[in-house]
Amino acid sequence: MQKRRRIGVIGGGLSGLVSASLLAKSGHEVSLFEKKQYPFHRVCGEYISNEVIHFLNREGFYPHQIDTPKIENFEFSDTLGKRTQLKLDLGGFGISRFVLDHWLMEKARECGVEVLEGAHVTEVNFNAKEDQFELELASGARYQADFVIGAHGKRSKIDKVLNRAFIQKRSPYIGVKYHIRANLDPKVVALHNFEGGYCGVNAIEDQKFNLCYLGSREQLRYFGTIEKMEEKILWKNPLLKSIFTKSEFLLDRPEVINEINFExxxxxxxxxxxxxxxxxxxxxxxxxxxxxxxxxxxxxAQAIQSGGSRTEVEQIYQTNWNMQFRQRLMVGRWAQKLFGSSFSSRFAFHLLDKSPFLAQKIIKNTHGTPF
Ligand SMILES: Cc1cc2nc3c(=O)[nH]c(=O)nc-3n(C[C@H](O)[C@H](O)[C@H](O)COP(=O)(O)OP(=O)(O)OC[C@H]3O[C@@H](n4cnc5c(N)ncnc54)[C@H](O)[C@@H]3O)c2cc1C
Incomplete structure (x- = not known):
């Protein structure tokens, strides 16, 4: 093992829990700060690509005790409910974040990570003279670390503290999630379009389904409530209307977020x-x-495990990150243009229906390979 380093991880979602566990396994001293208390719901479609299966199994992070539905087909409907299906190359499985993140948090503790719940990081500074980080929590507690992994999700106060450019830009999107019981095919992940957004539906554990959509902040402002917006906008797609009116809704209220930024x-x-x-x-x-x-x-985790200097660690991470993700993010931004309006969703419908080969290629370009 290289020199034992003190690592601070801000955020206990998937990236934070995985990096923390791997680093603790290799002997580093890891503290993970999560502002919430597990288990908790998040806005997420909860369809997870099979590219992670080998990794999760290898590291002992796959929750085998949970019956996770295997998802093999993709269904698409345009804003009028015209639908088509495609076989997925790689496929995936469904699992709620309520269950998955809690399981991974327990694994992280088993690996030796100090998981601090209710620990909101409000300040993070790099002290160049001391060559280390200083973190401060909302409680006033302070921590020092040799390396810090920012795994705090799409938007956090930490981004303001760091004065990151994207934080200045407002986003037109909202995200809404429900868990439902529905009479649907558990092997299918569906994306149903509506004017201004799209709604994913797929099976998760315990014969439940996740229904999660990306909608428009402006539409919500216009209609005043989520329910009214759903009735007036989402239900124009008859497939969505049928799911909304025939399913049992299991959460007391939907999970809702705004400021979903793809910059x-x-x-x-x-x-x-x-x-x-x-x-x-x-x-x-x-x-x-x-x-x-x-x-x-x-x-x-691998970049830190390399044992290199700070500059080397940062370079390794940046290079590998660019190689794995930069193009996928770009293709994803481009593909989003095929969704969320009647014209573009009709175009996407024809693409999927008439040129499945091309559609498969686009899907492939937004996914990685098993690692
Ligand atoms: C509408 C919608 C649907 C989606 N559907 C899917 C899908 O079906 N499949 C899929 O693969 N992906 C989906 N995604 C994307 C997926 O949810 C995210 O990419 C994934 O959750 C990212 O994980 P993460 O670890 O980076 O962040 P997160 O899971 O967001 O975790 C970040 C954690 O950091 C904590 N945190 C933040 N700030 C602080 C702080 N200052 N101090 C301490 N803790 C802090 C938060 O509480 C949170 O727990 C969807 C996203 C959206 C918006």
């Missing part, structure tokens, strides 16, 4: 290694953000 970001900022959404969020239609977060967590 490009830097994977290394102020010497923090940014992993997962903090380095760039892929458009949700790709169904690949969770796999990318897990993979980025692995790359961040």
């Amino acid at each position: 490009s970001k830097n994977p290394v900022e102020n010497h923090l290694l940014m992993a997962g959404d903090s380095a760039g969020l892929i458009t949700p239609l790709c169904g690949n953000g969770m796999a990318m977060a897990i993979h980025a967590g692995k790359l961040a």
